[in-house]
Amino acid sequence: MTQPKLTLSVLDQSTVSHGTPEDQAIRxxxxxxxxxxALGYSRFWIAEHHNHxxxxxSSPEVLxxxxxxxxxxxxxxxxxxMLPHYSALHVAEQFRVLDALAPGRIDLGVGRAPGSDGxxxxxxxxxxxxxxxxxxxxxDLLHxxxxxxxxxxxxxxxxTAHPMSEASAPDVWMLGSSDYGAQLAAHFGLPYSFAHxxxxxxxAGQALDLYRRNFKPSFFLKEPKANLCVWALAAETEDEARHWFRSRARWRIDRNRGRLGPLLAPDDLPPFSRDEExxxxxxxxxxxAGSAAQVADKLRKLAQEQGLDEIVILTWTHSREVKRRSYELLAAEFGL
Structure with missing residues (x-):
């Protein structure tokens, strides 16, 4: 059986780079x-985080x-x-306004996590x-x-949540990184996105299987529809990708030790200890991460293993230009 063409989308978190003002990340x-x-990606999603x-x-509806x-x-x-922070009516109104600005183009992804500390x-x-x-x-939000x-x-x-439209409404997605979101998406008959x-x-495989087995057709969706959000970085060569990846590795190691801060440039990283290496x-x-061909092969394999026709790509780099180039290389690899 021929593998269906893989659709690529984008998740961007407005990450902060050391030496660049925070507000530049939004722009x-x-x-x-x-x-x-312009490159042909299907969706562009943004995240909600606070005190990070x-x-x-921090404000996806405004952005x-x-x-x-x-x-x-x-x-x-x-x-x-992050729906528990807000009233369902307020979120519905915000996204009805967004649908009026971009009819038929709005996805409302909701999650239960706080996106912050307690x-x-x-x-x-x-x-x-x-x-x-x-x-x-x-x-209530769905209604x-x-x-x-x-x-x-x-x-x-x-x-009633206004403004109403006879032509379109936002598509509600359930987000998650555990079985809970998968079960809820299946119960309500919603599309589901797993935060790989x-x-x-x-x-990921367990959540997707749980979602598909328990999916109930609904007013919103007749058959299961799912994607994965994957961190990926493509460069001209594997060595170049390794160079820029070290910023991400340093951030992950520091985060696991309770230290958060802007993404550092690879050449400005503090030395790694032996254990950190x-x-x-x-x-x-x-x-x-790797060369464009290497990353594309990994993404195709992942999509085939999980039975998906869409992958959402999240990329962190200290350099704005390197991030943009990564998306260009993958667009070319997948013929977007």
Whole structure:
């Protein structure tokens, strides 16, 4: 059987590079969306993080509004909105406005994780009582986003999220890095995106299998639809990719020790200890980094193993130009 053509999409987190102002990371995200649209990528998703010294993307709904007016074709979405911080109605209204700006191009990816530490989550919403009520939040969000009437007896049955449209509505995606999100996506009949880059692929196959086996066709989707978000870096040569990867390895090692900060340039990294060198080599060995051909082969193999026709690529580098070039090389490899 012929493997279907693999669709490539983008996840960008507005990462901060040492020596560059944080606000530049937001402008770089806008520029990258325009660049990857021209290259032929299918979606451009952005993340939500708070009080994070490495990631400036704290308000996806605001940034998506800018992307909506700066792009023309590419689908735009959140990966994701951390729903327990907010009311479902407020999120539905925000994304209905976004759909009015870019009709038929908006994806609303939602997740349960805080995207921050516990203290910051409390600061975001000191009165938050949604954390244990996530499934009900998702149910309400789906009704409001799609202009569906709430169930009989619902407290907010008479409330509508505006502006409504007869032509389109945002596509709601369930995000996750464990079985929980897979089960919820299957229950509601939603598309599902697994955060491969968070777990380094651990649990991906199990979650996707669980999702597909338990999927219930819905008003939103008739058959299971899933993708993986994968960290990847392509360069002209494997040696060049290794050079730029060391920044990512240094960040991962530091993060695992409780230290967060801007991404350092490869030539400015503090020395690796012997144990850290072993750790960095292990990270490289399991990464989707290398020459463009090497990365493309790994992504095709991953997609085939998991039965996917879409991979979402997240790339971190200290250099804006190296990141943009990575997306160019992969677009060429996959004939976008």
């Amino acid at each position: 770089d995200t806008v520029s990258l969306a325009q660049h990857t649209e 010294a490495s990631i400036a993307g 998506l509004a800018a992307l909506a007016v700066k792009t023309e074709r590419i689908r735009l979405g959140s990966a994701g909105v 203290r910051t989550a409390h600061a975001l919403n000191p009165h938050n009582d949604h954390a244990d009520n996530f499934p009900a939040q998702v149910r 409001w986003v799609n202009g569906l009437e709430m169930p009989e007896g619902h407290s907010f049955r008479s409330v 880059f968070i777990t380094d692929g651990r649990g 072993v750790e960095a080599e292990n990270l490289w060995a399991q990464s989707y």
